[in-house]
Amino acid sequence: MNFDLTEEQQMIVDQAAKFVANESPVDRFRKLRETEQGWEPAMWAKMAEQGWLAIAVPEEQGGFGGTFLDMALILEQLGRGLVAEPIIASAVLAGGILSDLGTEAQREAFLDPMIEGSTSLAFAYAEAQSRYALADCKTTATKDGDGYKLNGEKVWVLNGHAADQIIVVARTAGGQFDDEGLSLFVVDGDAAGLERVRVNQMDGQRSAILRFTDVAVAADRLLGREGEARATIELAVDRGAAAACAEGFGCAQELFERTVAYLKEREQFGVPIGSFQALQHKVVDMYAELELLRSALILSSVQVDIEDEETRKAEISAAKLQLTDSGWFIQENAIQLFGGIGVTDEQDEGLFFKRLRCLQGLFGDGDWHVDRFQSLKGFDAVD
Numbered sequence: 138m139n140f141d142l143t144e145e146q147q148m149i150v151d152q153a154a155k156f157v158a159n160e161s162p163v164d165r166f167r168k169l170r171e172t173e174q175g176w177e178p179a180m181w182a183k184m185a186e187q188g189w190l191a192i193a194v195p196e197e198q199g200g201f202g203g204t205f206l207d208m209a210l211i212l213e214q215l216g217r218g219l220v221a222e223p224i225i226a227s228a229v230l231a232g233g234i235l236s237d238l239g240t241e242a243q244r245e246a247f248l249d250p251m252i253e254g255s256t257s258l259a260f261a262y263a264e265a266q267s268r269y270a271l272a273d274c275k276t277t278a279t280k281d282g283d284g285y286k287l288n289g290e291k292v293w294v295l296n297g298h299a300a301d302q303i304i305v306v307a308r309t310a311g312g313q314f315d316d317e318g319l320s321l322f323v324v325d326g327d328a329a330g331l332e333r334v335r336v337n338q339m340d341g342q343r344s345a346i347l348r349f350t351d352v353a354v355a356a357d358r359l360l361g362r363e364g365e366a367r368a369t370i371e372l373a374v375d376r377g378a379a380a381a382c383a384e385g386f387g388c389a390q391e392l393f394e395r396t397v398a399y400l401k402e403r404e405q406f407g408v409p410i411g412s413f414q415a416l417q418h419k420v421v422d423m424y425a426e427l428e429l430l431r432s433a434l435i436l437s438s439v440q441v442d443i444e445d446e447e448t449r450k451a452e453i454s455a456a457k458l459q460l461t462d463s464g465w466f467i468q469e470n471a472i473q474l475f476g477g478i479g480v481t482d483e484q485d486e487g488l489f490f491k492r493l494r495c496l497q498g499l500f501g502d503g504d505w506h507v508d509r510f511q512s513l514k515g516f517d518a519v520d
């Protein structure tokens with residue numbers, strides 16, 4: 138199989154790499170992490186101009202009709218600059234759902250302004266007790282006249298603090314753990330009864346806890362059929378996991394390349410520390426892990442778009458596990474090889490370490506994905 142990028146894909150990579158170098162180097166992130174919003178609308182508009190927010194949207198919906206791999210290539214480059222604009226929350230998660238389920242009117246109202254870069258979106262699905270169990274939902278949407286009333290709390294809502302519109306998972310029927318009865322609603326970020334608590338993540342990015350108290354939602358803000366959202370939610374979170382792998386791969390590459398450069402530059406005992414064989418062995422092992430991660434990422438990105446649900450889930454779980462295992466090996470060794478300065482905030486390597494750590498936990502951590510992989514393949518039945 139030929140894994141070379143097509144000419145078009147190589148252009149996407151070059152364009153994104155140039156953008157990061159010119160518009161959003163790591164120093165910019167250092168400034169943004171001190172701000173309340175954590176990202177800039179002006180940069181978001183520039184990203185829209187590049188076409189990135191519409192890259193995976195079908196042409197008939199006003200997008201570029203690209204593949205998930207195209208999006209992954211962009212995310213990888215953004216990961217190399219720690220770009221904090223909410224592309225995963227808006228374009229991958231919420232944008233994907235609107236594209237999958239939205240009517241023409243809903244896409245016009247919520248998707249089009251996002252891909253033009255004038256609004257941003259979020260997807261609120263996780264709850265404090267649910268961990269990675271997507272059906273575990275206590276938030277309810279009860280009929281109220283022609284519309285609904287939402288009550289409940291969501292956590293880890295990426296861009297939930299700033300999004301203009303938020304896609305919320307709420308239960309319209311069934312008990313807390315039922316697969317059936319989950320519905321998706323588009324809720325205005327400024328809706329009455331919605332409390333947004335900004336969360337400063339350990340990687341310097343932002344998310345939110347959202348509390349809904351009798352939030353009124355009109356019937357035309359229901360996405361798809363009432364009570365039948367389970368498969369869409371799973372697909373959205375799988376896309377999120379694949380996106381995390383892509384961005385995380387960018388972080389891991391930076392950690393690797395910066396470590397190699399440091400070993401050539403740092404001298405101890407009158408020679409570069411990279412001349413010590415013990416350290417050469419470590420970077421060779423880091424390189425091997427990086428290549429394993431690259432292969433898993435490519436395969437999972439290709440499988441996001443396929444119809445066979447089981448294969449999609451298995452490949453994405455395998456890649457997410459690789460992000461945890463290979464990623465951790467690279468992170469840990471990079472910090473060790475930088476010696477004492479590796480743990481200081483002045484070194485950018487720590488920023489990549491922390492971002493990668495967050496991406497490893499988002500959309501299912503390594504343990505959760507290894508369990509899903511095992512059960513899909515039937516390995517959990519083997520003693």
Ligand SMILES: Cc1cc2nc3c(=O)[nH]c(=O)nc-3n(C[C@H](O)[C@H](O)[C@H](O)COP(=O)(O)OP(=O)(O)OC[C@H]3O[C@@H](n4cnc5c(N)ncnc54)[C@H](O)[C@@H]3O)c2cc1C
Nearest residue numbers: 403404405406410413414415416473474475476477478480
């Ligand atoms: C949290 C923390 C607290 C600290 N507190 C103190 C303290 O209280 N007092 C104090 O004096 N110091 C302290 N240190 C500093 C610590 O002693 C140094 O970080 C340590 O001695 C390593 O030196 P270095 O940072 O210059 O790394 P370097 O010597 O530059 O080493 C970088 C990398 O190269 C490797 N390396 C270096 N030489 C060789 C070699 N010959 N062969 C193979 N590998 C080699 C190292 O193992 C490391 O992985 C602290 C460090 C940390 C992280």
